[in-house]
Amino acid sequence: LLPILSYPDPRLRTIAKPVKEVDDEIKTLITDMIETMYDAEGIGLAASQVDQHVQLIVMDLSENKDSPMVFINPKVTPLVEEKQPYEEGCLSVPDVYDKVERPNKVRIEAIDENGQVIDKEVEGLLAVCIQHEMDHLNGVIFVDYLSRLKQTRARDKVRKVLKVREKQGER
Ligand SMILES: O=C(O)C[C@@H](Cc1ccccc1)[C@H](O)SCc1ccccc1
Numbered sequence: 001l002l003p004i005l006s007y008p009d010p011r012l013r014t015i016a017k018p019v020k021e022v023d024d025e026i027k028t029l030i031t032d033m034i035e036t037m038y039d040a041e042g043i044g045l046a047a048s049q050v051d052q053h054v055q056l057i058v059m060d061l062s063e064n065k066d067s068p069m070v071f072i073n074p075k076v077t078p079l080v081e082e083k084q085p086y087e088e089g090c091l092s093v094p095d096v097y098d099k100v101e102r103p104n105k106v107r108i109e110a111i112d113e114n115g116q117v118i119d120k121e122v123e124g125l126l127a128v129c130i131q132h133e134m135d136h137l138n139g140v141i142f143v144d145y146l147s148r149l150k151q152t153r154a155r156d157k158v159r160k161v162l163k164v165r166e167k168q169g170e171r
C-alpha cells in the first residue's frame with residue numbers, strides 16, 4: 001500500500017509531469033495505486049496523491065471493484081457549458097464532503113497501461129471523477145473551490161481525523 005498525502009500537504013500542489021514510457025516502474029506504480037485505491041475505498045486515485053508526480057490516474061466505478069481503468073497523460077475537454085453540482089469527497093481530505101460544480105459531460109483523451117489510445121466522451125459520476133483526478137495532477141484540490149471558511153474547517157477536520165488514525169495505529 002502507498003501512503004496517501006493529506007491536505008494541506010504542499011506536495012499535493014506539485015504539477016505532474018507527462019509519462020514518457022509505460023515501463024515496468026510505471027506498471028508497478030499502477031498496480032500499487034489500484035490496490036491503495038481499493039483499500040482506501042476510493043473510486044479514483046491520482047499519482048499526485050501518493051507523492052508520485054506523473055500524469056497517471058486510476059479509477060474503478062464498478063460495483064464489484066473488479067474493473068479498474070488507467071489513464072496515462074490524460075486530457076479532459078468539457079463538452080457542455082452548463083455545470084452541475086456534485087457532493088465530492090477526496091482521499092486526501094478525509095471526512096470532508098461538499099458540493100462542487102463541474103461540467104457534466106467531458107471528452108477524455110489518454111493512453112492506457114498497454115499504450116492503447118483512449119478517446120471517449122463520458123458523463124455523470126465518471127465525468128465528475130476524471131475532472132477531480134485531473135485537478136490533482138494540476139495541484140488543485142476540491143476544497144480550493146470552497147469558501148475560505150470551509151477551507152479552514154476542512155484543515156481542522158483533517159487534522160482531527162489524522163490524530164484519531166495515529167491513535168488507532170491504522171496503516
Ligand atoms: O481523488 C480522490 O481522492 C478519490 C475521490 C474520487 C472522487 C471525488 C469526487 C467525486 C467522485 C469521485 C473520492 O474519494 S472516491 C470516494 C467517493 C466514492 C463515491 C462517490 C464520491 C466519493
Ligand SMILES: [Zn+2]
Nearest residue numbers: 089090091092
Ligand atoms: Zn481527490
